[in-house]
Amino acid sequence: MNANCHVLIPCAGTGTRIGGEIPKQFQKIHQQAIVLYSLEVFLKMPEIKTVWVGLSDSIAQNPELMEIFPKHPKLKLCITGGKTRALTVLKTLEYILQGDSDQVQANDWILVHDAARPGIRVKSVQHLIESVRTSNESGGILALPLADTLKKAMQAGEKRLSQSTIDRTNLWAAQTPQMFKINDLYKSIAISLEKSFDITDEASAMEHCGHSVLLVKGDFQNFKVTYPEDLKNMENLLIKSPFRVGQGYDVHQLVEGRPLILGGVLVPHDKGLLGHSDADALLHAITDALLGAAGLGDIGQHFPDSDPSFKGADSGVLLKLAYAKVLKLGFALVNLDATIICQKPKLMSYLPGMTLKIAELLEVNTQQINLKAKTNENLGYLGESKAIETQAIVLIEKLT
Structure with missing residues (x-):
């Protein structure tokens, strides 16, 4: 019997680089909070059994932010925010593992997805799930092979100059979701944090602990909204009709x-x-x-x-x-x-x-x-x- 799939969305960050008075995942595109776009995708997928959202105390105590979340039997909101994304994921995984064992097993799959990636599509998630389940790897992530020429920069006074060109062969840009067994990911993040390893995403913690990570080709639309110009670009992509x-x-x-x-x-x-x-x-x-x-x-x-x-x-x-x-x-x-x-x-x-x-x-x-x-x-x-x-x-x- 296949293990069930669950989704974890760390939603405790502030996203200061994008500006604004509220965290970026709650800023709106076409009158809808950014985080709701990916939530809608996961909640309607029969492949996903539950969706867990890790929130900070400050967000949980803000009624205006909390009211945007829909009432849905799959959706679980938990106050598990940490100072970093890795800590939020770790605390949410711990919360899940200590919870209702009828819903989630330690050997189930967890798909961790950025709250600020509203462009995720059902077919990309399905492709990731199928690819990982039919592989012999510890898990997998959506990613895109780099197409642009990469330059290593150096500082020259107030200017930045190109120091050299980096070979982009075999270089991929990581996206989310990132899919691993719940217990494996929990242990890998805990060990990596204990050793002060710099965790940039879930895959980096898994790699650090010796697990193999499958790269599954993602979608250009699934980029992370980080800067103000990203909002406009995503707005243009998400509108279905003008x-x-x-x-x-x-x-x-x-x-x-x-x-x-x-x-x-x-x-x-x-x-x-x-x-x-x-x-x-x-x-x-x-x-x-x-x-x-x-x-x-x-x-x-x-x-x-x-x-x-x-x-x-x-x-x-x-x-x-x-x-x-x-x-x-x-x-x-x-x-x-x-x-x-x-x-x-x-x-x-x-x-x-x-x-x-x-x-x-x-x-x-x-x-x-x-x-x-x-x-x-x-x-x-x-x-x-x-x-x-x-x-x-x-x-x-x-x-x-």
């Missing part, structure tokens, strides 16, 4: 004593829409659609009606603020299609003015805006002119 779709909806009651404002245009009528702000249902639906497309929640999260500062607010201002958040993420509007469902008043003659106003607010061409007005055929509360409903769909595109 397009996002968002849908928005709003409905407001028609009441006496309120102006009727739709699409930023004052529409003459004996009733207006009831709301905390100016109750522009059309702009509200568009705002919701834009925020939704960018993964930014909804209008109520950004401009709550419980906040007195938004009482009577101009919905055009709120739309501009929301769209600024979308632009900040690198997205821009491709087109917008919206429908106003209103029995009275008739709105057809006001649509061109609304289109122009919305285009001005978003600073786009009017050809990107399409508005429609429909009645509800005298049916329901809309047909009885008790309210006005609006629906909007937007397409946004990631700018490169």
